[in-house]
Amino acid sequence: MTGRPTLTQRRRESTRLEIAQAAAELFAARGAEATTAEEIANASGISLRTFYRYFSEKEDAVAPLLAAGGERWVRLFAESASDLPVREALERSAAESLSPLDERDGEAMRWTRELLRDPRLASVWQRVHADSEERLRAAIADRCPPGTDALEIRLAAAAATAAIRVALEQWAVSGAPATGPGSPRELGARCVHELTGGLGLWDHVD
Amino acid sequence: MTGRPTLTQRRRESTRLEIAQAAAELFAARGAEATTAEEIANASGISLRTFYRYFSEKEDAVAPLLAAGGERWVRLFAESASDLPVREALERSAAESLSPLDERDGEAMRWTRELLRDPRLASVWQRVHADSEERLRAAIADRCPPGTDALEIRLAAAAATAAIRVALEQWAVSGAPATGPGSPRELGARCVHELTGGLGLWDHVD
DNA sequence: GTCTAACTGGCACGTTGTGCCAAAAAGTCT
């Protein structure tokens, strides 16, 4: 197993999250457009130059918040019992990763809803899911025998990632709370389930 | 039907494509990073200021080339016979839209492969598909009765769009030609077919 | 031809993001 990250690395990750927090508050308040990178840096107690050592673009600053759920999802999927079919494992880990047990997770989820309203942050949202899709692809490949068709693995990763993305986008525009009916957990599980099970809509004739 | 676009609009669209062409050549040659917006403007015979009236970002300049196929796909789907199931209509229109009959289409397809190698253009690629997904969603909604679950429509649009994207990405990294075995037409049809038909991989147990 | 509306180019300007270098901090040895 990989050893515990060194102190320096943990400090760096902590700083990264502090910046993300500050950026999210500013973006939510004034919008990403009207927020300068320097303001984010000041609010984080670092210099502008240092900010760009943590994030390559201004908008990227909130990526850690938007990506947290997806990373947890892939990790849970990779650790899930191997006697489960892929679809079952995906559905269960999705539901679990979308259940904010930790307070930090719930916070990230609420920020997601807030940040998704800003069209300027759409590209970060897309990029986060592209990364998530790639990680999921690797995780699915690990679960399958070596000879498995690479194209099918890619398709599976893309479809599952799209399901989660659609679920979160739907939750964001709806007024539903973070738990209970209409919650990300419910929507996410339903989306993964329906998409992997085959949509009834496919057979629809006008 | 909507009337024929006015001369001014057609001229504008033509200029837009000329800029896209020039940008694609420069991006392919030196990479998007090393190409300045001013160089694209000069190569297109327009001023820098005018360039930014056609495209909001430097990288956006190649969007028309990357989006051409997707636009054709949605149009073909919307016009396809309404007695076909959704999946059939999607698969057929995908295959047709990915068959470069026009020389302009074939060119756009070859540019796509070239431009996908540049990581700097990944965000444009994502944005183009996000737009395509939204248009496809509207087209699918038109084909379904008013009461149809909006979430399921979103899922269908997202899955189908992802299928095409994966097919093109796979084609880009493979050395396959634009027609024949391994072509976008074949890969696209296969991806849509498998994804809408249900992946065998979903039931895989390690 | 005249008038209106749209397109174009140049300029100024704040912001973005990076290369470079010296100072400070953290980690690693004896």
Add this chain to the structure above:
DNA sequence: AGACTTTTTGGCACAACGTGCCAGTTAGAC
């Protein structure tokens, strides 16, 4: 502890980005 190496940090300069503004030009309608 102290001396050493490695990493992080901040300030500065700078090219490039993207936009507001205004004046000159062009296209289309009457």
